[in-house]
Amino acid sequence: MGEQLPCRIDNEGVNIMNKITECTYLNDIKGCEVTATYECGYFLEIEYLKDAVQKSLVIEFQSYGGSMGYGTKFSFSGVDLPQTLIYKERASTKLPLEMGIQRIVEINRYKKNADEEQLEIVYLDEEGLIQTYLLEYEDWNLARFPKNKPLTYEKIECDDTVMPSELFSTAVYKNALAFALKAHGAQLTPDGLPYSFHITSVALEVINSLSQHRIAYDEANVAIACALLHDVLEDTKTTMGTASIDIPDIISVLHGVNALTKNTSLPSKQEQMQDSLKRLQEQPKCVQMVKLADRITNLAPAPDYWNEEKRKNYVKEAQEILDALRGCNPYLEAKLQYRIDHYDIVKNDPFLAFYGRRGEEKIQLILDKSHPKYLKTFKAIKKLNEYVYETYELNLFRQRFEHDTYCNIPTAEGLQEHTKVGIQYISHVLNTKDLLNLNTSIDPKIEEYIRTIYEGEGCIVQ
Numbered sequence: 001m002g003e004q005l006p007c008r009i010d011n012e013g014v015n016i017m018n019k020i021t022e023c024t025y026l027n028d029i030k031g032c033e034v035t036a037t038y039e040c041g042y043f044l045e046i047e048y049l050k051d052a053v054q055k056s057l058v059i060e061f062q063s064y065g066g067s068m069g070y071g072t073k074f075s076f077s078g079v080d081l082p083q084t085l086i087y088k089e090r091a092s093t094k095l096p097l098e099m100g101i102q103r104i105v106e107i108n109r110y111k112k113n114a115d116e117e118q119l120e121i122v123y124l125d126e127e128g129l130i131q132t133y134l135l136e137y138e139d140w141n142l143a144r145f146p147k148n149k150p151l152t153y154e155k156i157e158c159d160d161t162v163m164p165s166e167l168f169s170t171a172v173y174k175n176a177l178a179f180a181l182k183a184h185g186a187q188l189t190p191d192g193l194p195y196s197f198h199i200t201s202v203a204l205e206v207i208n209s210l211s212q213h214r215i216a217y218d219e220a221n222v223a224i225a226c227a228l229l230h231d232v233l234e235d236t237k238t239t240m241g242t243a244s245i246d247i248p249d250i251i252s253v254l255h256g257v258n259a260l261t262k263n264t265s266l267p268s269k270q271e272q273m274q275d276s277l278k279r280l281q282e283q284p285k286c287v288q289m290v291k292l293a294d295r296i297t298n299l300a301p302a303p304d305y306w307n308e309e310k311r312k313n314y315v316k317e318a319q320e321i322l323d324a325l326r327g328c329n330p331y332l333e334a335k336l337q338y339r340i341d342h343y344d345i346v347k348n349d350p351f352l353a354f355y356g357r358r359g360e361e362k363i364q365l366i367l368d369k370s371h372p373k374y375l376k377t378f379k380a381i382k383k384l385n386e387y388v389y390e391t392y393e394l395n396l397f398r399q400r401f402e403h404d405t406y407c408n409i410p411t412a413e414g415l416q417e418h419t420k421v422g423i424q425y426i427s428h429v430l431n432t433k434d435l436l437n438l439n440t441s442i443d444p445k446i447e448e449y450i451r452t453i454y455e456g457e458g459c460i461v462q
Helices: 022-028 170-184 196-210 217-229 250-260 269-281 285-298 308-324 330-341 374-392 412-416 423-431 444-455
Strands: 033-040 043-050 053-066 069-077 084-087 090-093 103-113 116-124 130-135 154-156 351-358 361-368 406-409
Touching (some): 022 069, 033 103, 069 103, 084 250, 170 196, 170 217, 217 285, 250 269, 285 308, 285 330, 361 374, 374 423, 374 444
Parallel strands (some): 069 116
Antiparallel strands (some): 053 069, 116 130, 351 361
């Protein structure tokens, strides 16, 4: 089991099952074949088949006790439980439970008062006989469910509500998107597009899969919410809690987003990825889907500045993700495998150049893309160039083309186009505004970028 990423989740004791209506869930499971049952802390999960779709009914026990007596209320959800659930400051493991239920006849609720209920599961056993389990406070421990126990409370009559026929809730989509847009603010993708382009693209991959591989309504809503929110904790300073967003199954969404978030305290990106995958393997399939959709989206044509090694590693990582999460969604799995198999790895542009001017002289700083520190050096130069322009109105490199200050060089002949410069050029330009004067306080961002550039000096072609 992977190390649990510290959850930035408030603990307000909000009901995890703030759902459509109780009757909706109890009506949906009537007459359905049961494929498995599980227990996890305060929860019982019954997996069943409905119109060839694998679904779950999760029953939450809300027990109370005090001087006035003890009792239980029940709440319901359609999202399957994760392998590890952190709820009410307690971690519980999902465990199989042999209850002998072959088919649900019906599930009935009985009430003594506003806070005291019983739940009766009427089912067919392996021999086709009708049996019952009675859920109440004394017997909330699943190993002690009494069979065929007489009922003493008044039955609560259910209406005839059914699960929505829509694939997902547009209200969930809009509320999750609104929160994500505020969190990401002016953040851009590596291609310079608003970050909403990325998160909505991931959500669209999830939505598109619903018509190809139908999942339960509640699971679809969790998947879409996680898709829209999956980078909030990793890429912004925004925290998320049970009261942050008005959507059902908020606890499931928060657990999902945490699993999709890398633990940056781990020393390497590889370790961070493996840790995240372990935590995702403990999440419901509807959360695992989001990771596949995210990598499908990211396996679009690579940024121009990526070298061949980076492309190979990215495809290799995508395959690791797919292998770790197989079984969560056949449509997304097939689409990701196709993207992996057809990804353009070979890149015949061995050099990259930043362009500028020194008086009337045209200059270029050239990077060798085969150097092991190429990518770090490239990013440091690019960020330094952007930072000193925005902060000090200082140009290290100028736009050679309409949209950027750098360009790939496909052949060695391109190296001779202009005068080549190195780190000394960068230092000289910075010192025109006294930004590298050791006798004064140096801007910490400039110091960080310069240190990285010096470490990768070997990839600068002189």
